[in-house]
Amino acid sequence: MSAFVKLISSDGFEFTVDRKAACVSNTIKQMLSADGNFMENTSGEVRFPEIPAVILERVCQYFYYKLQYQNTPAKAIPAFALPPEQALELLKAANYLDT
Amino acid sequence: MGTVKKGKFKIEPFKHAVKMDPNYGEKTWKILEDAIQEINNHNASGLSFEELYRNAYNMVINKFGDRLYSGLVDTITRHLESIAQRVEATQGDGFLRELKLRWTNHNKSMQMIRDILMYMDRIYVKHQHKACVQDLGLELWRDCVLRQPSIKPRLLATLLGLVRRERGGEVIDRSLMRASTLMLVDLGLPVYVEEFERPFLQATKEFYMVEAQEWMTTCDCPEFLRRAERRLGEETDRVHAYLDSSTEAKVTRVVESTLIGQQKRALAEMEHSGLIPLIQQDKLEDLGRMYSLYRRVEGGAELMRQMMGDHLRETGKQLVLDPERTKDPVEFTERLLAEKDKYDKIVRGACCGDRAFQNAVNSSFEAFLNLCPRAPEYLSLFMDDRLKRGLKGASEDDVDSTLDAAMVLFRFLQEKDLFEKYYKQHLAKRLLSGRTVSDDAERSVLIRLKTECGYQFTSKLESMFTDIKTSTDTMRAYKAKRPPSAPPSEASTSGAGSSEVDLSVQVLTTGSWPTPNAQKCTLPRELEAVCDDFRHFYLRTHSGRKLAWQTNMGHADLKAEFGDRKHELNVSTYQMCILLLFNNADQLAYRDIAAMTNIPHADLQRSLQSLALVKGRNVLRKEPMGKEVEETDVFHFNEAFTSKFYKVKIGTVSAQKESEPEKQETRLKVEEDRKPQIEAAIVRIMKARRTLDHNSVIAEVTRQLAPRFLPAPALIKKRIESLIEREFLERDLHDRKLYRYLA
Structure with missing residues (x-):
């Protein structure tokens, strides 16, 4: 099993991220680890037809951000930059990805 | 949502409604339904998790959650119904295997379905308070498959049948059993209990009822117990192997109560192999098994304890009341000790030293030992024997253990003051004749008595040593x-x-x-x-003291000549007096001897008996010959006396145990001694309480004196009356039952 997975945005951009990082999303984690042999599980690729690249990129950044700081005390965590105009889209994506 | 937010946002609702395809719900569901069917058919590899998840997600988001949920229920139900039919259709042994297979598959499918419907589980199910997908799967399986009239009884019968076969000694497929019970447990413990455990326990009970009946007719008690123990082991093993662990206690209880609980009395009373014969034959192992089994059932240990106590009391009673057995005090005491030792071993070895059992043994001992009025005397005689002879050359440990054993019996005695009296007599004899074997042993007895009964009890004994x-x-x-x-x-x-x-x-x-x-x-x-x-x-x-010679206690060594043979005679003071008379005469009549020596009648008879009638010690010759010494007898110096030894010890024929009149006398004396003790106790109590009613006085006095003896209420009453007469107490004017202390 590869240590990386490919996340593909609705507009065709591919993001290759650590499997560990991707698994910050519960949804992706289930997709990749489910007992059933779904397509995603076999190919290591997940397509998101409803998430554009610009949002998916932010999501991937968040995956790593989360991974890096998850065990740090709250005070020491720097703020995660977030352009206001993306907020709604990100919110939806987060809900979808159960992150 | 873990994203960190900065500042405040205002989210405005959409100004215009999003247009939605009216058939959107049905269309999306169709996709999902197909996928679910694929999954149920183990054909998921072509499916995209993301797509299914997204569809379910969108359905929930767009308020089609109900449709999605009910559709899921329908689909699964239909699927399971067909499964149930297929399970039903299997023949014979294949049934369980098929059920297990289907169950495993169902679980796997449900897991996948749960994954793709994760969003529904997370949002819709939570808000609507419905069963999550996983639970739904279990519920549906339970209702659609397990509880089908064609499956439920068959499953139960199959499982119970397998258990029965295994109990009968056959080897069964335990893993299949395990899978089946696990399935039931997975469906929820209540399901397991209702569908399997309860009937299982019932069947177990019936099975063992029959078996117990059969064993009762074919086995003796130890064999029955052995088998019961083995069966219990098997049942525990069975639970570990393929039942839920919660069943263990229950099934054990059922087996215990059926095999042991219901048979406990019949078993213990089995004629040649029940509890009593086991005790008689010292079958520690069997007794131990019996104890460990009996203590597990209600009333079992009590029954065993009671039977044991009663038996001991009965045998003890026979022992102490058997005139043959009570002839020799030492042997009598030895027998008691042996008995005690035997029961201690049983309690320790077979009953894990159970306190209650030990107490039962002790109280039985106490009960029968005190039936024998001579027990205190015999115990003292036993100790006398041990201290005089028995402990010679014994190691310190032996001495200790013998004394400890004797002390155990002592503790059982109610009339401890009687024992004290005898012990004092015997100790006096030992000390005066210098026959005590070991000073240490004597002192350690004293220490024991002191710890047991307090300083008062031993102070006189101690002053004897001084x-x-x-x-x-x-x-x-x-x-x-x-x-x-x-x-x-x-x-x-x-x-x-x-x-x-x-x-x-x-x-x-x-x-x-x-x-x-x-x-x-x-x-x-x-x-x-x-x-x-x-x-x-x-x-x-030591001026001012008075010395009185106690000629009845001493002893003397005499040098005597019989023709040309010289001997040294070791005799008592009385005997010495008698023998010295023969220095001046060769022949003396009984009456003359009595007159010249002033020796009391009984003692004189005894002394003469041992001088004239014991073979090998007969330095005197009696005329006429006869076994008893009569007042008309005449005694001669026996010149023909011979002995292998230079020193000849002539013991007094002293009845080792007391004769009847002596016994009466001692008893009287003891009783006389008790009076002041009882009075002292009454006064002590009344002084503290000032006023007290009759019954409380009796109870209190009895309690206070219990370590020494057991006063009879009538005796206490007499003492109270005497105290009233002497104006220590008075009766209350209004309540005749009340006494007042007069200071």
């Missing part, structure tokens, strides 16, 4: 002053030859010693002189 010690010192001082040729005598006398008498005296404190003030016998003249000499010596250092 007397002996002081006497040794006095004698040393006396001998140092006297030229060795000078002679004398008392309690203990050593007279040698005719003129030189070597006197040894033990000065005893009156009151500490049990010596009856026997009248003094007439000592031979040469002895009188020595005695007077000692008296003068003693009174010089």
Whole structure:
């Protein structure tokens, strides 16, 4: 099993991220680890037809951000930059990805 | 949502409704339904998780959650119904296997379905308070498959059948059983209990009822217990192997109560192999098994304890009341100790030292030991024997263990003061005759008695030891002053030859010693002189004291010539007096001897008996010959006396145990001694309480005196009356049952 997975945005951009990082999303984690042999599980690729690249990129950044700081005390965590105009889209994506 | 937000946002609702395809819900569901069917058919590899998840997600988001959920229920139900039919259709042994397979598949499918419907689980199910997908799967399986009228009884029958076959000794597929019970447990413990455990327990009960009946007719008690133990082991093993662990306690209880609980009395009372025969034969292992099984059922240990206690009481009673057995005090006590030892071993070895059992044994002992009025005397005689002879050369540990054992019996005695009396007598004899084997052993008995009954109990005994010690010192001082040729005598006398008498005296404190003030016998003249000499010596250092010679306690060594044979005779003071008479005469009548010596009748008879009638010790000859000494008898010096030994010890024929009149006398004395004790107790109590009613006084007195003896209520009442007469107490004017203390 590869240590990386490919996340593909609705507009065709591919993001290759650590499997560990991707698994910050519960949804992706289930997709990749489910007992059933779904397509995603076999190919290591997940397509998101409803998430554009610009949002998916932010999501991937968040995956790593989360991974890096998850065990740090709250005070020491720097703020995660977030352009206001993306907020709604990100919110939806987060809900979808159960992150 | 873990994203960190900065500042405040205002989210505005959409200004215009999003247009939605009216068939959107149905269309999306169709996709999902197809996928679910694919999954149920193990054909998921072509499916995209993301797509299914997204569809379910969108359905929930767009308020089609109900449609999605009910559709799921329908689909699964339909699927399971077809499964149920297929399971039903299997023949014979394949049934369980098929069920297990289907169950595994169902679980796998449900897991995948749960994954793709994760969003529904997270949002819709939570808000609507419905069963999550996983639980839904279990519920549907339970209702659509397990509880089908064609499956439920068949499953149960199959499972119970397998258990029965295994109990019958067959080997069954345990893993299949395990899978089936696990399935039931997975469906929820109540399901397991209802569908399997309860009928299983019922079947177990029936099975063992039959088996118990069968065993009762074919096995003896130990065999029954062995089998029961094995069965219990098997059942536990079975639970570990393929039942839920919660069943273990229940099934064990069922087996215990069926095999042991219901049969416990019949088993314990089995004629040749029940509890009593096992005890008689010291079958510790079987008893241990019995105990470990019986204690597990209600009332089992109690039954066993009671039977054991009753049996012990019964045998003990026979033992102490059997006149044959009570002839020899030492043997009697040894038997008691052996009995005690036996039961201790049983309690320790078979009953894990169970306190309740130990108490039962103890109380039984107490009960029957006190049935025997002579027990205190016999116990004291036993200790006397041990301290005189039995412990010679024994190691310290042996001494300790013997004494400990004796103390155990002592503890059971109710009439401890009677024991004290006897013990004092016996101790006095031992000390005066110097026959005690070991001072340490004597002292350790004292220490034991002291810890058991307190200082009061032993203070007199201790002062006896002190007397002996002081006497040794006095004698040393006396001998140092006297030229060795000078002679004398008392309690203990050593007279040698005719003129030189070597006197040894033990000065005893009156009151500490049990010596009856026997009248003094007439000592031979040469002895009188020595005695007077000692008296003068003693009174010089201890003026104001009174010395009384206890001629009944001493002993003497005499040198005697029988023709050309010389012997040294070791005799009692009385015997010495008698023998010295024969220095001046060859033949004396009984009456003459009595007159010349003043020895009390009984003692004289006894002394003469041992001088004339014991073979090998008969320095006198009696006429006429006969077994008893009569007042008309005449005694001759037996010149023909021979012995292999130079020293001849002539013991007094002293009845080891007391004769009836003596016993009565001791008893009377003890009873007399009790009176002041009871009175003291009453006064103590009344002084503290000022007023108290009759029954409380009795109870209180009994409690206070229990360590010494058990006073009869009538006796207490008499003492109270006597105290009232002497104006220590008075009756209350209004309530006759109430006593007042008069200070």
